[in-house]
Amino acid sequence: MALGASHRLQDGIDAVETMTRFALAVLALASGVYTYLGVRSILDGSATAVFFAALIYSSAVSVAIYAFWTYMARFYPHVTGAAGRGAMLGVMALGCAMIIAMSSWLNAAALAGSAALEQHLAETLEDYTADLDTAHQNALAAQSLLPDIQRTQERFERLADQERETGALTGTTGAGSVVQLLSQMASQLTELENGINASRERVTSLFDEGRKHLETMRTLVSAPGAIDPRADQFAAEVVGLSGVITSLEQTSIAPSVKRAAEDLSLGFIAPVADGREADLANRQDQVMETIRSSVAAQSKVLSQAADQILSREPVAERRFVPLSSAEAVLRYASDFIPSWAGAISIDILPAVLVFMLSIVHSTLRRQEQRLPFAERITAAELLQALEVQRAVQQRGVDLETALTQAEKTETPDQSNIASFDLSGKGPRKGPPV
Structure with missing residues (x-):
């Protein structure tokens, strides 16, 4: 078996x-x-x-x-x-x-390779989408100051109207130095408000342009066809989008708000009291000093808010690196x-x-090692054994004597028979036949 x-x-x-x-x-x-x-x-x-x-x-x-x-x-x-x-x-x-x-x-x-390149373009698209959103948020951050500026501007205008009509601050009606100062502060805040509103329009325009670039890039990532032409067009869109992001970073109104807030207090110029009576002039001076303190406090608040906006992390400069299909497969091997x-x-x-x-x-x-010797002997070994047997019979050598001599010299094995001198006088010194 x-x-x-x-x-x-x-x-x-x-x-x-x-x-x-x-x-x-x-x-x-x-x-x-x-x-x-x-x-x-x-x-x-x-x-x-x-x-x-x-x-x-x-x-x-x-x-x-x-x-x-x-x-x-x-x-x-x-x-x-x-x-x-x-x-x-x-x-x-x-x-x-x-x-x-x-x-x-x-x-x-x-x-x-093509799928890996599309993966590279998709991840690049995600990075630039995040950059555009960050730049847009940074550019619009100054808009959060607009309610405070409007409220302060409206308060100065209301006080100026009240002073002009009822003399609520000095007790004397008319357009005197106090009304002039209040109107001056309201006018400066109005200019700052207009600047912020104008920047909003510019930021919105740039953001819309950036979204168009992103839509084109998204279409290129998922479009059918060869990947190389799409990658080239994608790179061109990246250049345009990078310019939009840079423009958004430079459009921020926060530095201008900070300078305007500092000018409110540092550039404060109070008019000379124009009251003909000493008592009225004294009341005007007191009111203008109060206005100075209010303007200084408002300037400090706006300046601190502008500093918080300016301390935001700017969008890091990003460079799109085109990859070959082999490089993309290695980078996105996982x-x-x-x-x-x-x-x-x-x-x-x-x-x-x-x-x-x-x-x-x-x-x-x-x-084969477990088989008996007779079953695993090869044809060549069988022919060699028969040759030895014929030689032994021709020379009259006793086979048992040859085997006994083999036991004394080497491990007995039928394959060693040919190594003995067929004359019966002992082992042969030469090579086996």
Whole structure:
């Protein structure tokens, strides 16, 4: 039964030898084709030069892969020693690493290069979308000061009207120095309000322009067709969007608000009291001093609010870096694990065949060792034994005497019979017949 199993294993090895060669050739060819596509995506130059360079490189890769796995399939299953097996495994690991380095990543670029480039464009789009939103928020941050400015401006105008009509501050009606000062402060705040409103229109216009760039970029990311023309147009849109973001950063009204707030107190010029009576002039001076204190307090509040706006983190300058398909596959390798697995499997799959052959040969050797000598003797060994027997019979040598002499000199084995002198005088010094 063991003999039949050994024969079946040997027959199986012989039967799959042609299939093994065919499988290695097909896998090497497939790897070469995808390597060719990957190489073409990273080479620059004329179309002819790129074609021949990629063809030569992919051919070399195919030959190298086929030769390497052919050698491994031929030699590894027959190496039985631990040291030899370890050395062969080391060679296999080194060869697999070299194959991955020269072929697998290019295969991955051919399989997932376009998708990886789209991934790069999509992530770049997200970054620029965030930058545009940040720049827009920074530019509009000064709008939060508008309610305080309007409220203060309206208060100064209301006090000026009340003083003019009823003399609410000085007790004397008319348009005197107090009314003049209140109107002056209200006018300055109105100018500041108008400046903030004008900046809002400019910011809105720039933001709309930036959104149009983003819409075009989003369309390019998801559009069908070749990726290279879309990537080029995407880069052009990035340049336009970067200009919009820079303009938004420079459009912020916060620095102007801070300067205007400081001018309210530092540039405060109170008119001379114009009251004809000393008591009225004294009341006017007191009211104007109160107005000065109010303006100083309001100036401090506006200046602090402007400082908070100016302390915001500005949008960092961003530069779009175009990538080749191979570079994109390497950068976003974690997002394309199935493609990488397929690209590597094409090159490393023959290792499975090598290990299968190694297991079968090892099993075959163990089964042959358990067989009796008569069942595992080869035809050549049988012919040699018959030749020895005829020689012994012709010279009249006692076979039992020869075996006894063999036991005294070496381990008895029927294969050692030929090493004795057929004359019966002892072991022969020369090589066996």
